[in-house]
Amino acid sequence: MNVQSLSDSPETTAAQDISQPAWSPLVERIRAGDQSALVELYGLFSKGIRFYLCRQLGPQDLDDRVHDVFLTITQSIQSGELREPERLMGYVRTVVRRQVAARIDANVNARRRQTSLEDGIVLRDHSPDPERLAIQGENVAVALRILNSIAKRDREVLIRFYLNEQPAEQICREMELTETQFRLIKSRAKARFGELGKARLSRRVGFAARFR
Amino acid sequence: MPSIAGHVQSEELELYCLGGLTEVRCAHLEEHLFLCEVCRDRLTETENYVATMREASRQSSAEQVEKPTPAIVPIRQWRESWPGRLAPILIAAVLVVCAAVWFGRHSSVHAPLPFAVELTSVRGAVQGPAPAGRPLLLKLDLTGLSDGQPFAGEVVDASGSRVAKFPIGAPALMKPLPSGGYFVRIYTASGELIREYALTVE
DSSP: OOEEOTTSOTTTOOOBOOBOOOOHHHHHHHHTTOHHHHHHHHHHHHHHHHHHHHHHHOSTTHHHHHHHHHHHHHHHHHTTOOOOGGGHHHHHHHHHHHHHHHHHHHHHHHHHHHHHHSSSOOOOOOSOOHHHHHHHHHHHHHHHHHHHHSOHHHHHHHIIIIISOOOHHHHHHHHTOOHHHHHHHHHHHHHHHHHHHHHHHHHHHHHHHHTO | OOOOBOEEOHHHHHHHHTTOSOHHHHHHHHHHHHHOHHHHHHHHHHHHHHHHHHHHHHHHHHHHHHOOOTTHHHHHHHHHSHHHHHHHHHHHHHHHHHHHHHHHHHOSSOOOOOEEEEEOOSTTOOOOOBOTTSOEEEEEOOTTSOTTOEEEEEEEETTSOEEEEEESSSOEEEOOOOSEEEEEEEEETTOOEEEEEEEEEO
16 A cells, blocks of 8 residues: 655655554564553554444444444454564455444345335434534635636546546546646645635634624 | 744635644644734734635636636637738748838939940040949930940940940930940841940949
């Protein structure tokens, strides 16, 4: 995976490998029944697992799900199911993905059962709240402003990438662009988006300050 | 406590949001996200940005479809044709010519005015030297020659070589001559030399 140092610019830094933490000592301590190791494991993974589950399944019953995952992992470690301690990360990912798949499966089954009992299907509204919707609208307006202000060729690159989801290689080949040009077009648009977003935010803060 | 180093590149996060990563790369990235709060925040930002750009691109594309800009299409076609390609060059050439004409008319540096030279046939009447490098306006004294007889005139240098030729009638405008002695000769229609004037240019 391509990674970069945090201090460097995301767009320019050369790729380097993430140094994986050494998991063996922690796994050994958990196997030995060290309570502090469990606390450490929970502290390390709970936020990440919560983030992943929330993205996939939404905020409902999030604490319970995180707890279930953590329980599965610790039990597997203690029972010796995790044969390669250095692959702890991969194992955590597998457990979380299984949890997500199981949850989706359960939802599908529940919906099927509910259909036979009720007249219609009860669907949750996934649309954002009005405030979020307004912010989204403003963001889209900014992005539209950028798209309308850049060269037609650059706009086509962005539309192909973000809307049509064409791979970078295809865009570069068909539009006769180098990889650097392609990345530059994208990063310029992103930087402009950030600038306009900041300007809008500062105007809003200034406006609010006048009424304090 | 185990710690991590390094962060995921923005490109990688964008591809992850767009579902463009291979399974192996996706696994590495997700494993990193379990531990790295910085990258989780960046992923959220990237997700918002990608969703925004996607929506804006959709709207922009829809606007383009709704407004095919019919006036622009023929212009583009015309531009791509050969008259269209030559048009800018022709326009530039016309502008250059106009500028040259205007400059010629309004320039403070005027072309030298012709110097009038009166050539008389009376002996003793001495015509001063004409200036070199200026056009000459030859006024011939045709006294004594009956109407219609003189037909053509010519200017020859000291060695007798013709320098210029002109019809008889109105004053003849000559191009600037280099310094030297010249003769202006008048001929009849049959080619008979009927008069000769001396002309000095200095």
